[in-house]
């Protein structure tokens with residue numbers, strides 16, 4: 557049988573599992589607890605000897621259906637979902653890492669992940685930040701206690717692209733977990749498994765949910781990492797297929813200890829949103845390309861950051877790895893132009909901090925999401941004071957171009 561397409565698999569995933577009444581959408585199950593006729597069955601569910609539900613913090617049928625969708629999108633073996641993208645990253649790391657372990661992280665990082673890794677440092681987990689566009693930098697940071705390398709696909713806001721294939725090969729040689737935050741690309745543009753990633757992280761809040769109406773996060777195990785060689789797996793989770801040791805520990809410890817569980821209503825919104833991921837991504841990428849080309853020739857724009865422009869430092873890499881260049885585009889304005897004036901002159905483009913929405917959103921990054929980290933770290937990440945980040949949406953492109961023409965005039 558030939559493998560079905562991305563959309564076909566996603567659109568029909570909920571009805572594969574014999575849903576009640578033939579529903580096409582998995583039902584929203586609000587029940588926190590589950591009753592058993594035979595108390596022995598309840599005990600077996602607790603002991604992992606029988607599939608089933610016991611308590612909503614750990615598992616919920618609506619949430620399971622979403623996990624299965626994400627696993628299929630990522631071509632992985634299992635997924636754990638959480639209340640937010642940050643909850644997915646924090647719960648995964650806290651479940652798998654111990655004091656004295658070392659992480660190598662891209663220096664070009666989502667601001668809140670950067671903040672989280674600072675917290676890890678205060679808890680005794682070492683973090684080294686490197687320029688992950690070059691695998692040589694990553695390699696030279698690896699030490700005996702390095703357990704994990706963490707990178708983003710297209711970094712926010714200056715769109716640096718990590719040397720994903722090079723780092724994947726390095727982590728395989730060194731037997732280190734390779735965790736790729738796929739939020740900016742989404743599984744429509746890129747599957748981290750293709751470069752040997754152990755985990756793919758997605759903030760479901762962004763492109764997968766796609767409409768800015770629900771928070772969520774996911775971590776998918778690609779099945780490529782050999783968990784039998786990982787020192788931090790608890791014996792309790794070794795009584796099954798070794799491929800599942802890592803994700804089981806993330807689900808058990810991550811959801812139990814930290815409890816940032818995704819609710820069933822949010823899971824439903826995210827699942828419905830995900831059905832149009834490919835259509836939205838295609839339109840948003842095409843719009844972003846046109847807008848980037850317009851900005852690149854505009855005299856009031858000092859620099860454009862967009863991987864689809866030939867002059868982008870990792871343009872060739874993006875072309876080879878991704879099925880499109882994404883919808884994040886940032887610009888630096890010339891010194892005489894104020895970023896607030898430009899934003900305030902836009903009609904269709906909203907000043908807002910989210911990204912991956914259907915609507916085009918824009919934010920002056922140094923003054924908002926990267927304000928707290930200070931000027932020094934900002935400049936090391938390539939973030940100038942006049943930088944505006946756009947998350948290009950799916951409006952008609954002429955309406956977006958009209959906003960840019962007017963605001964930059």
Ligand SMILES: *Cc1c(COP(=O)(O)O)cnc(C)c1O
Pocket residue numbers: 640641642643666668669708712737739740759760761762771772773
């Ligand atoms: C937004 C984002 C996150 C965090 O996701 P939340 O759902 O907002 O917690 C993580 N990584 C990247 C790259 C993001 O853009």
